[in-house]
Amino acid sequence: QLQLVESGGGLVQPGGSLRLSCAASGFTLDYYAIGWFRQAPGKEREGVSCISSSDGSTYYADSVKGRFTISRDNAKNTVYLQMNSLKPEDTAVYYCAAVLELSLRVGSLSFYEYDYWGQGTQVTVSS
DSSP: OOEEEEEOOEEEOTTOOEEEEEEEESSOGGGEEEEEEEEOTTSOOEEEEEEOSSSOOEEEOTTTTTTEEEEEETTTTEEEEEEOSOOGGGOEEEEEEEEEGGGSOTTOOOGGGOOEEOOOEEEEEOO
16 A cells, blocks of 8 residues: 655744655655645645656755755655754645656646645644
């Protein structure tokens, strides 16, 4: 059974850092693009970042560019999202999602293009 499990969320002060992990089971990530998304209460799900499987290309929403870094370790079947200089507006439930790379428009952060989703992990940025 194909499954994605996020971890690493929590409460952090503004300016702090967190690293989220997205572990895949039941399939190998080798041919899948992985995206990170977030959803705050009352807001639409927002694409944060994605990473290609073919060449490791990375893409970021303008709101996180320069602060967040996505990476993947195919040997561990895991994708990471390093979040630095966190702001209160980064508070949301963060989800990872996977899609066969051939099915995805290059660098797309549109949630409807992703097929498989994790259950989410809460990130709260507050003093």
